[in-house]
Amino acid sequence: MQKHKCDLIIYGSYILTQDEKRSLVNDGAVAVCGNRISAVGCKTAIDESWLADESIDTGKSVIIPGLINSHTHVPMTLMRGVADDIPLLEWLHNYMFPIESGLTRELVELGAHIGCAEMIASGTTAFFEGYMYENAVGKAVDQCGIRAVLGEGFFKFPSPFFKTANEAWETITDLHSTYADHGRITTAVSPHALFTTDPKQLVESMELAQKLDTLWQIHAAESVQETKLCLEIFNKRPIEILNDYDLLTKRTRIHHCVDVTPLEIEQIKYSGAQISHNPQSNLKLGSGICPITKFIDAGVNAGLGTDGAASNNNLDMFDEMRTTALLQKGFLRDPEAMPAQSVLDMATISGAEFLGFEDIGALKAGMKADIVAIDMDKIHLKPVYNPLSQVIYCSGGQDVCLTICDGKVLYRNGKHLTVDVETISHEAEKAVKWAIKRLNHR
Ligand SMILES: [Zn+2]
Structure with a gap:
């Protein structure tokens, strides 16, 4: 033959x-x-x-x-270990934002290289990303040979990259055109969170996602503290805000979903939106435990993510898979909860659907x-x-x-074979000095 x-x-x-x-x-x-x-x-x-x-x-x-990381901020490897053992909002406002407001394109590219190298070495071949200077992240992704969905993050306050909403829409549109024909890179519209954006901006950003035909991702219902903040600002719970402004759609990807009600799980299911489960980040920031088995039982597609290296503190999906299985068994006092096969599904085929890639996540002819x-x-x-x-x-x-x-x-x-680990390790040591200087002058 x-x-x-x-x-x-x-x-x-x-x-x-x-x-x-x-x-x-x-x-x-x-x-x-x-x-x-x-x-x-x-x-x-x-x-x-x-x-x-x-x-x-x-x-x-x-x-x-190849494993699929459904939620990360890859340049945040630069902030790995800079602030541990504090709550989410304090962590964001007192540490992350002061450092991030001084980030340059070069630093973001360096952080992305470190993160991509770490993921490649630990068996991750695709990730859903959200940060700033995403064209610099794209450069690292392109060079390293990994696969990614890039999301240029925006807030109601100016990003170091753009000052107004209109500039943000232009940047996102440019990023989308840059990678329109790239075999391994796509883009998503990426508002940071409900308490760092405003509803008008969110509605406009969803219109942009529809125009560009991309996914739309947001952090939501990450902790009880976030829910309290949303109730104070909007008199509504996080998922309620998404529902009321028609932001729960098939293109919606919600990261965390820790503090949710049974009705909200139903609303997410009914809308066709998908969620990303990030147990180690939720544990480390003391945010709580996502009722992930309830989402899966309801038929919601769920990916598995590490979140950024500043709140995990690694990008190792094996570590995340083990935690996912063990955490639910202990939390529910049920050893049958979250079996190994369901966990591997989240990190492969369900992750592929979450990232919007039809032809990854399984080993078979044509993929x-x-x-x-x-x-x-x-x-x-x-x-x-x-x-x-x-x-x-x-x-x-x-x-x-x-x-x-x-x-x-x-x-x-x-x-x-695609990353010069020695050079980026050396540059990472220099970046530590820069970050400490930013924190000393906050
Ligand atoms: Zn995140």
Whole structure:
């Protein structure tokens, strides 16, 4: 039989395909042509049908789809550890905003490079982003080879990047045109939060999202304190504001949803809006616990996100997956809550839907080649009864041995192929001095 030609075949002990049947392939292989997967199957079948220019044998490993981080602010790696152990509003107003008001394009690009490198090394191949100077983030994303939805954040007060709402709309439109034909980057309209914007701005921004046909993301219902603030300003709860101003739509992506009522969960479900679950950030800021199982039971699509590195303090999706499973079991006093498969779904296929990408999140023919291998040949991962259990309950980002995005190898056996880690680490040390100076002069 004549073999089909492909560019690359990746071999591994197990493949968690995340296809419709959640198939597990033992002793498997993935054939890749250009930036797409051509076939997934057992090694023997793939070798019989496919001939590759190059092959990578990941040995005793579990191959999974590249993980998808549904909520982060990637340049905030620059503020990792600058202020811990304080409440959300104090953290924002006394630490984040004073530093952020002095950010430059160069610093944002540096922070984005650090964050992208961290995500690539820990098996994340796509993320939903929101920050300032997103064209600088886009530059880092483009160079690192990862996939992202970029969101230029805006507030009712001037951003360092633009002074008025009209300037914000122009910036967002420009960002959208810059990446209109980019294979790995899309954009979203990104108001920061309900208490840092005003309703007129929010309604106009949703009109812009409709015009550009993009997603619209916002932080909402993150804590009881935020609800109190919204009640003081608007006499309404956060999700009530979104509902009353027709901001709950199919293109709406809500980050957090910790302080919500059963009616609000129903309203989100009915509208087709989707949510991002960010348990470690919610725990660290003392914001509370999102009733994520209620959202999933109601049929709301939910992605899983780390949030920024200043409130987590890492971008490791393995860490986030483990927390997601354990937290709900303890919170609900139910060991059957949030099983491993549901958690992996959130970090892969549900995350893909959340980011608006149809062809990532699973390993099957026709999907984009976003592929990660986890090295199981480590003592803390032995023995292997169930690869899924191993991925969710005992692997960490540091166990990733191969990261491929869009058919391109970005990271292999501890080495980055698209990021100069030494240079950015050196620059990061310099940025610390700059941030401390900003805080001393606040
Ligand atoms: Zn956030």
